[in-house]
């Protein structure tokens with residue numbers, strides 16, 4: 001049974017989790033608050049990998065303030081871990097604190113946890129309540145949950161277009177379709193991702209750095225390029241000494257060795273229809289513990305990812321401008337029937353004046369993730 005204050009306190013725990021958005025990867029963003037007699041005793045969020053998890057941070061915070069946690073309620077955004085990873089299991093620390101209740105937003109489909117955290121708490125005589133604000137908790141960690149469930153990251157593509165869905169003029173002009181506010185928000189999405197993925201065409205055309213710049217972050221995502229023929233210029237600005245992955249089907253050892261000196265890793269992938277097999281790229285990233293992939297690319301790579309069924313989410317900034325005959329967002333074969341269209345569902349709109357930000361996703365993929373974190 002939910003108690004009247006449960007939503008309030010779980011929202012506080014979600015705020016804790018959101019506060020470590022750029023910190024915890026490859027671990028999930030998790031928050032915890034501890035409450036007794038409607039009073040906050042302690043709170044915390046998961047730290048950098050290898051550091052303490054949210055539950056232990058909250059327990060220490062409460063104990064540092066001299067509180068006795070017996071009879072308290074824990075609010076945790078993810079099922080507490082029950083296995084030894086880099087740190088001891090959080091369920092042991094919770095049980096030792098002797099709370100009366102533990103409220104959990106979502107279960108952990110991690111095969112190492114898989115409901116055992118919840119079971120351990122119940123066996124210790126603690127009342128456990130699950131699935132409170134599960135969808136909000138999932139929204140903070142779609143990549144981690146996707147990786148646990150399917151072995152591959154959650155992928156969104158950042159798009160900027162005119163009202164008529166055009167991204168660039170035929171003469172190539174494209175950089176400033178959307179406003180400074182919209183472009184700054186794009187850096188938030190780069191910052192929370194583990195990988196910023198682009199294509200050779202964007203590197204050749206825009207020569208971008210693809211780094212996070214308009215906000216402070218303790219870590220930069222890895223930048224990655226899909227470059228089937230390994231034609232990327234060695235002088236590209238993206239090779240700035242920080243890690244870059246280049247996915248190709250074409251091995252050139254001499255060029256690879258020169259780029260390695262610039263911290264560039266060449267990854268030779270299987271070929272599919274004459275290009276890098278994008279399924280294989282995402283499976284490889286999953287093995288590297290990549291949770292979220294932010295795509296920022298032209299119509300070629302966007303079209304290929306869409307056709308391969310690999311775009312989970314669209315992040316579209318739309319300016320109230322009409323460009324008329326110009327480049328579209330996705331290069332795709334011509335469709336003959338409307339029911340062949342790629343179908344997404346809008347789930348959020350926000351204004352970044354004068355532009356709009358639209359978010360849409362593959363609803364069935366989202367529902368699969370959500371279903372996996374709901375404790376039955």
Ligand SMILES: [Zn+2]
Pocket residue numbers: 053054055080081089090091
């Ligand atoms: Zn833990």
